Amino acid sequence: MTDLTAAGRGVRRRGPRTRWGRLRERGYPYALLSPPALLVLGLIAYPVVLVVEMSLRDGRAMNISAIGQEPWSISNYVDVLTDGDTYHSLWITALYTVISTFLSLLIGLGTALLLSRDMPARRLLRTLILVPWAVPGVVASVVFLFMLDGSYGVVNWILRSVGLTEHGPQWYFDPSTALAAVIAPTVWKGFPFFTLILLAALQAIPDELYEAARVDGASAAARFRYITWPAIRGTTVLGIILTGLWTFHTFDLIYPLTGGGPDGATETWAIRIYTEAFSFFHPGSASALGILSVVLALVVVASVFPIMRKQFF
Amino acid sequence: MNLDRRQFLHRAGLGTLAVAGAGALGACGGGDTSSDGTMTLDFPTWQGDEAGVKTWWRQAIASFQQTHPKVTIKLQQVPFATYTDTLTSRFSAGKAPDIVHLPTTTFGSFAAQGWLANLDDRLKGTDILGNWTKVQKTMMWDGHNVGLLVLGYAPVLYYNEKLLKDAGVAVPTTFPELIAAAAKLTSGGVYGYGATTTSHPGTYSEATWMVYGAGGGWSAGEKLRFTDPAVVKAMDDYRTLARYSPKGVPSEQKRTLFFDGKIAMMIEGPFVYAGLDKAAASVKSHVKLAKAPFVQQPGYPSNSIHVSTQASKKKADMAWEFIKSLTTPQTQASYAQLYGVPSPRRGAVTQAMIDKRPELGLFQSVTDSAVDATPDNKDIVTNFSEVQKLIMDACVRLQTSSTPTATVMADLQNKVNGAIK
Structure with missing residues (x-):
């Protein structure tokens, strides 16, 4: 019989015997981790701290080095929270985020269901459908700007050709249509993400389930409701949360199209923060809006996520 | 090469020090002039x-x-x-x-x-x-x-002589004439007038020209004048004129449309004249200039x-x-010659230059007689971007809604008051 006690003692003897040695051994992984940790702190924590500080300084100094000379104050928060424009841009942000995310999901789900079927050139189509996702936001904006041009755009040309309208809407000029015209490229760029993740989820569903359902006489709608949806709803919820957060702070698609106009019709919170900081030279108000947007996003996710997790995961 | 842990840490430490040292030396090396005095x-x-x-x-x-x-x-x-x-x-x-x-x-x-x-x-x-x-x-x-002003100018009226002649319209010399001409010229895919009709700084410039050109102004010292009857009337005229313009176009597109023969008239700065080189061949010879039909020329x-x-x-x-x-007089003369705009140095544009480029004479004379069209309220100047955006938004409202002009301007005055408080 082997003497396990002796062997165990042998193993223990290889460890550090002194307190300093044990401390050094425990600290070693942390020492190795410290350079990237410091880098991450520098790149993430420092700007966050700076933004918090700027939001709590009263003044319009744009020099980062001079911000510390401004007095501490909560006036920036008071100003933005008592400004009607803040709530207007919050409402625009909510509309933009919810509608864009919902439409992206619908189109993404539709294309995912289509591409999960056996069809000619399926691989090519799966690749092509991801192209909008890879196109930079600014490029997508330029394309839609041309397409939706009120006088010479192809969309209005089609509308005029089929007799739906005499002149066609002035998409980016009229406050009543501008938001829809900004949502269009957002959806175009956003739906491939849903297609990608939902397609992956659909491929994980065993074919046997559908075959059994067919044998039992289940309709297409019933198969979707009782087999497909339960299998993809977790992925769908994740997609909604991620896309919702991305859309909430979208800037590159909106700014080149409208700059937040006309007359504030597309001024989301992201655009407002940028305008406050770089056009109006109100770094404090912009920072306060930035902090509030983070808090708002956290509150929404924190309040919605447990319900969704209970319901769907 | 095999390294044990001690050797690895030793070399990594030396490497880090070398990189940090190089960075520090690099940071110290900056300055106004290099070692050879350049x-x-x-x-x-x-x-x-x-x-x-x-x-x-x-x-x-x-x-x-x-x-x-x-x-x-x-x-x-x-x-x-x-x-x-x-x-x-x-x-x-x-x-x-x-x-x-x-x-x-x-x-x-x-x-x-x-x-x-x-x-x-x-x-x-x-x-x-x-x-x-x-x-x-x-x-x-x-x-x-x-600072030193590099260019100050007064806008002029650009018009397509052929389009005006075909429609039997005389070159307008007053604002009511301009509106009537724009209305008559708007037909068959041609717009009578070219205004900037989107949220663009050009919208602000054009509205400002109209207001100051009509003898008004955005401010009179501390007092804001957005609701003054003269200003409201000028903005109402601006609104009427914009009806005969293509919708949703920024300044650059408007200029292109003019040089393509799709817009009959526009009021623009002298620098736009350089775009004539790119004008459609059928339009080039018909592009003419005249003094803008304002009561006074707005200098900008x-x-x-x-x-x-x-x-x-x-x-x-x-x-x-x-x-x-x-x-220097030479550099300033060259500015007017190459850019085709009035030079800020008096006397830099000579008669010989005007004989060679007649448009320079018009640009210089309207600039010389112009009144200053910048707000004289320091709070507006300090918060200019914000005020400019508010005026642009009001212009868009005038162009896209049926809200009475007086209401839009009263709302604008309130917003500007809030912005500059």
Whole structure:
């Protein structure tokens, strides 16, 4: 019989015997981790701290080095929270985020269901459908700007050709249509993400389930409701949360199209923060809006996520 | 090569020290001049690719470098759309350019931040102020000259003579005539008038020309004048005129449409004339100019040049030397010749130049007789971007809604009051 006690003692003897040695051994992984940790702190924590500080300084100094000379104050928060424009841009942000995310999901789900079927050139189509996702936001904006041009755009040309309208809407000029015209490229760029993740989820569903359902006489709608949806709803919820957060702070698609106009019709919170900081030279108000947007996003996710997790995961 | 842990840590430590040391040495190595006494001045501008004026800038730089062989001026083209943002970021980070070129609309915001150096002492020893356009007074901040106006102008009426003749319309000389002409000319895919009809700085300029051209103004000292009957009437005329314009077009597209023969008339600055080179062959010979049909000509500052307060003494001195070199009668004459716009230096545009380019005579005469069309309210100038945006939004409301003009202007006055409080 082997003497396990002796062997165990042998193993223990290889460890550090002194307190300093044990401390050094425990600290070693942390020492190795410290350079990237410091880098991450520098790149993430420092700007966050700076933004918090700027939001709590009263003044319009744009020099980062001079911000510390401004007095501490909560006036920036008071100003933005008592400004009607803040709530207007919050409402625009909510509309933009919810509608864009919902439409992206619908189109993404539709294309995912289509591409999960056996069809000619399926691989090519799966690749092509991801192209909008890879196109930079600014490029997508330029394309839609041309397409939706009120006088010479192809969309209005089609509308005029089929007799739906005499002149066609002035998409980016009229406050009543501008938001829809900004949502269009957002959806175009956003739906491939849903297609990608939902397609992956659909491929994980065993074919046997559908075959059994067919044998039992289940309709297409019933198969979707009782087999497909339960299998993809977790992925769908994740997609909604991620896309919702991305859309909430979208800037590159909106700014080149409208700059937040006309007359504030597309001024989301992201655009407002940028305008406050770089056009109006109100770094404090912009920072306060930035902090509030983070808090708002956290509150929404924190309040919605447990319900969704209970319901769907 | 096999390394044990001790060797690896030892070498990694030495490597880190070497990299840190190199970085520190690099950081210490910066300065105004290099060891051989050469100096580079950073000069970002949006005019580096603009027809006419780009040649002038390049010639002025080459000439300066010839007389200052140890100085290199690095002209850097930045698109106009992102120009102010780029400069704002650079100033905020303490990395301001050595030579600061600004669209005048942003002047107040930059001056209020203390980013523009006082040039009074430097100007004292020169003949510049005595010979410069009166619009130079817009460069005053807290009683000091903090910049030099590069271009101040008054807009003129551009019209397509053939389109007017075909419609039996005379060249308008009053505002009611202009509106009536625009209405008559709008048909068959041709727009009678070209206004900027989107949220674009051009919207602000055009509304300002209308208001000041009609004898009004955005302010009278401390008092805001957005609800003055004269201003409301001018904005109502602006609104009527915009009905005969293509919708949703920024300034650049409007100019293209004019030079393509799809717009019959537009009021624009002199620099637009350079676009005639690219006009459709069938349109080129029909493009004519006339005095804009205003009660008084609105004078408008376009862009200015400054020395940054962040520049070192040596670089600030050299930046000023460069600015000074731009003000000589020869350089100013060349500005008018190459760019085809009035020069800010009086007398730089000679009769010989006008004989060669008749449009220069019109540009110079309207500029000389113009009234200053910049708000005289310091709070507006300081918060100019915000006020400009509010006026642009009001213009869009006038163009897209049926809300009475007086209501839109009353709302605008309230918003401007809030913005500048």
